[in-house]
Amino acid sequence: MARMTMIEALRSAMDVKLMDDPSVIVFGEDVGYFGGVFRCTAGLQARHGEERVFDTPINESAIVGLAVGMAAQGMRPCVEIQFADYVFPAYDQITQEAARLRHRSNEQFTCPLVVRMPTGGGIFGGQTHSQSPEALFTHVAGLKVVIPATPYDAKGLLISAIEDPDPVIFLEPKRIYNGPFFGDHSGKSVPWSSHPAGEVPEGHYTVPLGKAEIRRAGSDVTVLAYGTMVHVAEAAASEAGVDAEIIDLRTLLPLDVETIRTSVEKTGRCVVVHEATRTGGFGGELIAEVQEACFWHLRAPLLRVTGWDAPYPHAQEWDYFPSPARIARALVQVMGD
Amino acid sequence: MQPVVLPAARREITAAKLSFPRPPARPDQPPDFSNIVVPPAGALPVPPLDIEAQDARSFAVGMVRVLDENSRAVGPWAEYLGDVSAEQLRLGLRDMLKMRAVDRRMLNAQRQGKTSFYLQCTGEEAIGCGFQRQLERGDMNFPTYRQQTLLIAADYPLESLMGQLYSNDLDPLKGRQLPIMHSARDYGFFSISGNLGTQYVQAVGWAMAGALRGNGKIAAGWIGDGATASNDFHSALLSASVYLPPVVLNVVNNQWAISTYTGTAAGKSETYAARALGYGIPALRVDGNDYLAVAAVSRWAIDRARQGFGPVLIEWFTYRVAAHSTSDDPTAYRPKDEAQAWPLGDPVERLKAHLIVRGDWSEERHVQAEAEILDEVTAIQKAVEAHGTFVDPQPISPAEIFRGVYADLPEHLRRQRQEMGC
Known part of the structure; x- marks a missing residue:
């Protein structure tokens, strides 16, 4: 077992797949010679050659459009969008093309591709390097939407995504690329090497898509979170002194409703946490699922702790980012109700 | 506050004027194609397969034409085509007649309420029919919704084509897609999206995959003049220019994007073909109503791509004779008799005349062939309609x-x- 950061784990996943499947190729802006602005593909071109790992022009629509054409022929492109904030020129190719090709062609053509992109805030990136657009993809039939919270899951989920027969949006919480983040930006940063989830096997393994993971078992309240917020929620629960059951959703689409239902039926309370803006956010979908599945087990109103419905700020980042204190308040509130 | 009055001279300096391109004629005016220069047939040479963009300007702004005013095949492109057998040319004519018969019958079916939507390709038959006959099995077209010609010339079963239009149990797409949005992988026809332009860059991706796998197959992207304005046109040309995959990028310039005159997509560009030169991609403009020019340039371009000389763009110059679709009435925006005034004539009439001049066809045989094809198409239509139409649905x-x-x-x-x- 090796110690890896999430960046190294993602790189290892691509390396493993580039080795064992000649149809896998990796491309995007700066991903070739240089190895990506976050270094996720560092060394892969040197190891696998320019035909397998290469740079593209700054044209997201082309990055995904080319990948759709390649995937339709049976290749398995794993492409990078430099920041999730830059995905919008490719939104047409993702939502109208990749997502629907299997269905509209009655399976004459399919689209096994992965679109990786760093998502979320916490790095002082301002409004164009901090957004969390997951709900814009979970609303699209035909896509799968994945977001890991640990290096181990990042690698196992990315290998599953590359092997999946359908298009996968793979969101990478960039705040936890190098270590878990517990919501206190002034605190000392913790590297993944000192965290148990930083232990990652060198070779091939998978973490299944569509399966949530209970990060912390608890009996008082279920917290539904994903990405960076899994760790922030853990910190918040201990700050609040609440015995929370923290569920890392890992895959948002298709959603593991069973794990959620089992937990909420046990706890009777549920708080949803995400960085993205609230209105129309994925939290609303989670609340609706919980309400439909668990209404008669609920002991308190369902709450959401999210980013505000404003553009992601630069200087005021920590007033925007859902803090452990805000989450703790929500936990205390549902316990008091 | 007093209004600020600029001195007269200053006003002139700041008087920037916007341009709003207009077609030469609107419904109440006589058709006017005097702005279109039609070069003589045989004027352009055949470039070497490895031609570079900087040497292709005369091809991009000129027009490759083979059939002259006496319906004879003349010039270097006729020679490039070599001895085309009468059989091959009659096959091309039959493809186009079949296309026209299918369009006629399906338009009629839509008017009878048997399908929700239809869209003809009248006047553009030579382009897809001529191009498709030059492709090999395993090559892939990325078409728009006006390239049903590619299916016809690939001998795609009319039962499947019509089943799709009627969304009945013969529909290979199980009723999921709007009529005319075919998909036929085994016939080299990629699934049509309906979102304009997206397929163009996908064609480049498919061609890249072919080159990476070394399978010797090429891709052909198709786009209309209107959709050259879409961002994926740029994405496709740039990607093709960067990676040089085996792709033929076709622009069908039929002068109209629904009601919008081609000038609104072209702006100050000289031709659509000339745009490719800026990307370092050689390009040719071709008389799209000249079946022999289509066959010759298609063969050349496909050969170029397959031999690894990289992408090429072809602007097929033609005219959309029919309405955009059954939801469109072109008499609202262009002269009713504009098609008759189109300077490049009708592709079926021109190939027919050429065959007659060659001594390989006659008026009688033509009338007979038209009748036979219409009978054949009508018989298949009846059989397909027995599986259900919108009037008599047998739902999937x-x-x-x-x-x-x-x-x-x-x-x-x-x-x-x-x-x-x-």
């Missing part, structure tokens, strides 16, 4: 909505299907 199972969204049915879709009651 609603459960088809959920099939193929993903490779495996996820739990939430299983629950929704159950909720629907299937």
Whole structure:
């Protein structure tokens, strides 16, 4: 077992797949010679050659459009969008093309591709390097939407995504690329090497898509979170002194409703946490699922702790980012109700 | 506050004027194509397969034409084509006649309410019919919705084509797609999206995959003059220019994007072909109503791509004779008799005249062939209609909505299907 950061784990996943499947190729802006602005593909071109790992022009629509054409022929492109904030020129190719090709062609053509992109805030990136657009993809039939919270899951989920027969949006919480983040930006940063989830096997393994993971078992309240917020929620629960059951959703689409239902039926309370803006956010979908599945087990109103419905700020980042204190308040509130 | 009055001279300096391109004629005016220069047939040479963009300007702004005013095949491109057998040319004519018969019958069916939507390619038959006959099995077209010619010339079964239009149980796409949005992988025809332009860059991706796999296959992208304005036109040309995959990028310039005159997509560009030169991609403009020019340039371009000399763009110059679709009335925006005034004539009439001049065809045989083809198409239409039309529906199972969204049915879709009651 090796110690890896999430960046190294993602790189290892691509390396493993580039080795064992000649149809896998990796491309995007700066991903070739240089190895990506976050270094996720560092060394892969040197190891696998320019035909397998290469740079593209700054044209997201082309990055995904080319990948759709390649995937339709049976290749398995794993492409990078430099920041999730830059995905919008490719939104047409993702939502109208990749997502629907299997269905509209009655399976004459399919689209096994992965679109990786760093998502979320916490790095002082301002409004164009901090957004969390997951709900814009979970609303699209035909896509799968994945977001890991640990290096181990990042690698196992990315290998599953590359092997999946359908298009996968793979969101990478960039705040936890190098270590878990517990919501206190002034605190000392913790590297993944000192965290148990930083232990990652060198070779091939998978973490299944569509399966949530209970990060912390608890009996008082279920917290539904994903990405960076899994760790922030853990910190918040201990700050609040609440015995929370923290569920890392890992895959948002298709959603593991069973794990959620089992937990909420046990706890009777549920708080949803995400960085993205609230209105129309994925939290609303989670609340609706919980309400439909668990209404008669609920002991308190369902709450959401999210980013505000404003553009992601630069200087005021920590007033925007859902803090452990805000989450703790929500936990205390549902316990008091 | 006093209004600020600029001195007269200053006003002139700041008087920037916007341009709003207008067609030469509107419905109340006589057709006017005096702005279109039609070069003589045989004027352009055949470039070497490895021609570079900087040497292709005369091809991009000129027009490759083979059939002259006496219906004879002349010039270097006729020689490049070599001895085309009468059989081959009659096949091309039959393809176009079949296309016209299918368009006629299906337009009629739409008017009878048997299908919700149809869209003809009248006047553009030579382009897809001529191009498709030059492709090999395994090559892939990325078409728009006006390239049904590619299916006809690929001998795609009319039962499948019409079944798709009627969304009945012969529809290979199970009623999921709007009529005319065909998909026929085994016939080299990629699934049509309906979102304009997206297929153009996908064609480049497909061609890149072919080159990476070394399978010797090429891709052909198709786009209309209107959709050259879409961002994926740029994405495709740039990607093709960067990676040099085996792709033929076709622009069908039929002068109209629904009601919008081609000048609104072209702006100050000289031709659509000339745009490719800026990307370092050689390009040719071709008389798209000249079946022999289409066949010759298609063969050249496909050969160039297959031999590894990189992408090429072809602007097929033509005219959309029919309405955009059955939801469109062109008499609202262009002269009614504009098609008759089109300077490049009708592709069927021109090939027919050439065959007659060669001594390989006659008026009588033509009339007979038209009647035979129409009978054949009508007979298949009747058989396909027996499987259901919009007037007499035999619905496809609603459960088809959920099939193929993903490779495996996820739990939430299983629950929704159950909720629907299937």
